[in-house]
Amino acid sequence: MPVATEALALAPPLACYHCGELVPPGVDLRVVIGGTEQPMCCPGCRAVASLIAANGLDNFYRQRTAYSERPQYTEVDTADQFRVYDDARLADTFSSTDTEGLVHASLLLGGMTCAACTWLVEQSMAAIRGVTQALVSLQQARLDIQFDPDQCRLSDIFARLDSLGYRPRPFQTSAARQQSTAEHRTDLRRLAVAGLGMMQVGMFAIALHAGDIQGMEARYQALLRWVSLPVAAFVVYYCARPFFSSAWRHLRQGALVMDLPVALAIGLAFAASTWATFTGTGQVYFDSVVMFTFFLLLARFLERRVRQRQMFAWLDAESSLPGAVNMRRDERWVAVPRIQLRAGDTVLLKPGETVPVDAEVTWGNGAVQEDTFNGEHLPRSVASGDTVYAGTVNVGDALQARVLGDYCDSRLAALQLSVEVAQTKKPRLAQLADRMASWFVGRLLLVTSATAAIWLYLAPEKAFWITLSVLVISCPCALALATPAALTNAANALRARGVIVRGENALESLSKCTHLLLDKTGTLTEGALSIARVVPLEGMDREELLDAAAALQQFSNHPVSRAFASRTAARGFTQGEHRLGAGIEAQRAGVTYRTGSAEFCRELVPAFPDPPDEDLYWIGLCRGDTALAWIGLDDTVRPEAADVIAQARQLGLEVELLTGDSSTQALRLAASLAIETVHRNQTPQQKMARVQALQGTGAVVAMVGDGLNDAPVLSVADASFAVPGATDLARSQADFVISGGDLRKIIETLHKARHCRAVIRQNFTWALGYNICAIPLAAMGYVQPWAAAIGMSLSSLLVVANSLRLNR
């Protein structure tokens, strides 16, 4: 497309100040923030940013650490749709009234990207009259708000959050959500107890080590051992339990995991130290046991925290449906909560609304955009008798429809179900750490038995203690830290670059991936139509033509009209009328203008020529009996797409295109990006099958996608990316979520993943090297407990320091 490339060459791409996506060519939207004009990519971002600036909250932009999400922009007034939450029955499901008459409500917020969002939300909530308290939990994306129902209503709060670009929904406590909070608390408790225990035991241990060197009375040594014992016992019992249970669980299934040598080391060292305390002989290793437990818990806690920074996991397909619907009851339209709909009810679907349930159209002609299911951005025309599906958007006129069933029976629920099924089918690549563990445990047991045998022959009275010190010194602390330390640092580094790592082992899988599969609409392309070419038919210049077309498009909310949204429309057009499936007609100074399909224009101008080619989506423009122009629309390819694909290929990946789109555009796009394998017209199930087929041949597949229809395939791929603008369901399934609008981050992530794998290998090499040097010394009986403690800490520190290099 010559026009698009030309415009790009002229103006260097600007990033939208609000959401970080590139400002499309031809868009010139600006908002003054903190005294400086900042570029905006779309009317949605502009609306949110102006609201933030107008309320004096522009501090938000200085404090935030991640770009905001690109808000949906609709011409329709959204405030109305929240009225339904004022209904007491619905409000009761997520709010309660206290004795002083204040209402407490919990809302789930979509679109929370960083801690500054909590500030912005808390600030703007406090500015609403009647709100007495607003607290946001970033980890749960949850707002707890307390307000006086006489001064403000729930719908005001919802509308305010919506206008700030967040997607508020009632917060429903779910089992998974409660479990995650409980797990977080348990982890913290274990960590806290292990930390305090480590300090106590460490204090006694220093006295004991000093006593070993300088000499100390036996009764004081016994005292220190006896007080260390209960503290260490509690730490082992309470904090180290997950290691024991995990090792045992895997052992029963015949799997040797990293937890096994960890549990062995902790258990044996503790048992031996207890024995030594009771008999007053040998050596105690309580400090090593407790320190080891603390280090490992800390590493795992940090690793999990990095991954849980953003919990999209509880966003499911159902939450994308509107909470309120207009239902026909007693000859009137009343707003009712969606969950109250029953089969047979009649609902009103207004233009621009998301269809709330699967329903059969009974009145009206309209069009629904079904990119949810097939990724196509041109809508399907529907008339009486046709079925519309929950989750699609009505882009035509208002429709009346008869409800076919509740959410569970809908096509959307089936999609969600296939996502859940796909999750269980995700192949689990053997982790490097666990393979290392099984290798290590075998060797360790061999060395230990050899040591015991030799010392039994040489000096039977020393054999027990020397064998034990071999086990303790080989304590695989550095080995167990090698993976979580590297993963945490890599994930942190990626987060600073705008990639959120969510999936477990996703970095490891990505470093081994052989195939890169891409979705088309919304992933390789911007996901919206834009003006690609203008062919004037009658002397008028390009700008004049486009302004006239923009004026006509104002009368429609068809996706095509969004391509013109950023233009200043010509004035003077009246009596605009949108004819479904045809085009738009309007009057200016008594002259009829039309824009739309060739047939529609030919009704006025019989000699309207054929569109210039088949490649673009063409709409005609005519005035009176004059043909004015053909305007070609296209879904713009993201400017960096070609670069990304070339680099992926250089890195040795096979690149494929998987798209739900059936048009030939996919083929042209693939040709222009030099992608050889293209699968068109794919249902979500077919996409999944393709990935599984590849996995069956031993390939490790990375998938990039954005839509609801990509969610199943994202969850089954070994590593998956959700691109900017992805739906909540897609985000919740992806291992990596890219914020800001740059596909090049896929390549960056890939590099980081490979680097991370290299660092993990180095860590293992070091940890094993340390063990190989230390074990013979221990086997010969040269290692004192203090030397063992220092050696262990040093080798662990080295592993952590090496992993820190990933942060750069």
Next chain:
Amino acid sequence: MDSLYLLIPIALVFCVIAIRLLLWAIGSGQYDDLDKEAWRILADDDASEASSSSEQGRRPPAAGDGP
């Protein structure tokens, strides 16, 4: 040195108290959102007032007077 027999148990009692306190704080949800609290201390004072004030939130000093 015999004071050790008294001092060490006292230290252990304090340790138990500290652990109990910490467990209580965790259980009451004070550590549920580590990200926000870490960030909040760096934010303007308004952030903490916002959650407690019942009146119109005071605006940040830097803004509000903009064009």
